[in-house]
Amino acid sequence: MTQFLITGSAGFIGFHLARRLLAEGHQVVGYDALTDYYDPALKRERNVILQAFPGYHFIEAPLEDRDALMRAVEKRPPEVIVHLAAQAGVRYSIEEPETYVSSNLTGSWAVLELARMFRPKHLLMASTSSVYGANEKIPFGETDRADFPMSLYAATKKGMEAMAHAYAHLFAIPSTMFRFFTVYGPWGRPDMALFKFTSAILAGRPIDVYGNGRMARDFTYVEDLVEAIVRLIGAVPVQGMRIVEKGVIDSLSPIAPYRTVNIAGGRPVELMEFIRIVETCVGKPARLNMLPMQPGDVPLTRADPSLLRALTDYVPNTGVAEGVAAFVDWYCAYNDVFAADAQSAAAPLVATI
Known part of the structure; x- marks a missing residue:
């Protein structure tokens, strides 16, 4: 049994991941602000399903509230943190840019501070295929340049990745950034x-x-995405231990226990x-x-999934x-x-x- 912290647990992906982990007997602290970016009723209905599991403990608060985030786990220190909470949507970032800076940068920094304090075995954070932006190389590989974002959403996610790398280097926090590709499915x-x-x-x-x-x-079906995340939880990056397989380019940092991984087919x-x-x-x-x-x-x-396959022996299918x-x-x-x-x-x- 493992103690998890999942941010965004009442969100689309967070709900599916939390339900899978709870069904397997793990303990999950769910943390979600239940914002009104879309109808909170859908989030609350997802959360009701999760609350039927005895191993689920839910906190409703924004990521930016660092004190609430720290209190959420002080009695249940997380062994694994999966950070899924974010302000999503490419087009909405043009209309409401401040919410992206607040949630995706300030909120993610609060999660990094929590990881620095509690030192989990593995920190996993959700990024996006949007970081590849105007990249003309197809398929997208994790080591490709991602320096030309086409939306503020993509820019804030790339910024989150950069902050996480710095924390991984400075505080030896094993960290995996996974880049999602158009996730869909029930409860979407x-x-x-x-x-x-x-x-x-x-x-x-x-x-x-x-x-x-x-x-x-x-497109990535949500249950396939969850399967990949669950497998990646055990694929803890270790500095200096690079994947050496024919046709696979590892994104492991040369100076930190940090890796980015595409999740897509x-x-x-x-x-x-x-x-x-x-x-x-x-x-x-x-x-x-x-x-x-x-x-x-x-x-x-279009993702290059070869690194995911090498790490987990799995590709969404x-x-x-x-x-x-x-x-x-x-x-x-x-x-x-x-x-x-x-x-x-x-x-x-x-x-x-």
Whole structure:
């Protein structure tokens, strides 16, 4: 049994990870501000499920409240910290930049200070494929330059990685940064493309399709992501112990027990194909409103998963058709709707993909 601290435990990914660890018999302190970036009711319903486990202890507070964060773990010192709490969303960072600086930089610094004090066996922090920004090399590898962010969201996540490296070096904190690629699945965020596309198609509303549909994403099913994280928990970086495998470039720092790892399958799906899959699973056609690329978006994401495979003997493998079907089943059950009975509405939806 291991004592975990999971920030963002009522969030999409945090909920799935906490539920998996609790089901395996571990103890989890969940920490979440339950902010209103999207409807907090969904977060609270996730949290109710977690609170059914006797090993779950929940604290509602913002990351920026360092005293609350320290109090949350003083009686339950974490052996492993998984930092998932963040202000997400590329486009929202244009509208509300201050929230990104506060949560992703100041809040992450508070987590690093906690790690400096409690010295966990492993600190794992969630970054994003958005840090690769305008990188023209495909697929994205962990050692590629990530110096040209296209959104403040990406810039704050890159800043978090840099701060974590400094703490790993200064205080010998074993640290892994994982870069997520378009995570989707049941209990997903309402601002993400799959949630909004499904809602719109069921209700007969049009969907805004940016980049005129000429985009592709390396989609990662949430249960695959959780499996990768669970395996990475045991892959503690040790300074000087670099992975030496043919075709694998290790991102281990030369001066710190610190590593970055992509979590994705490396098989991008074109946006229009993704929409066709959603249409099939919902059982209704979509009404498309084709639009140019939005500021901050990139046309293609594709991960090189070779380092993840070398570290964990695992790569996400759930097909998009299977994953979308699971989401649509959940969505219809959660909202008590069915395609044949959906009511129509008028307003288009803007989706983050």
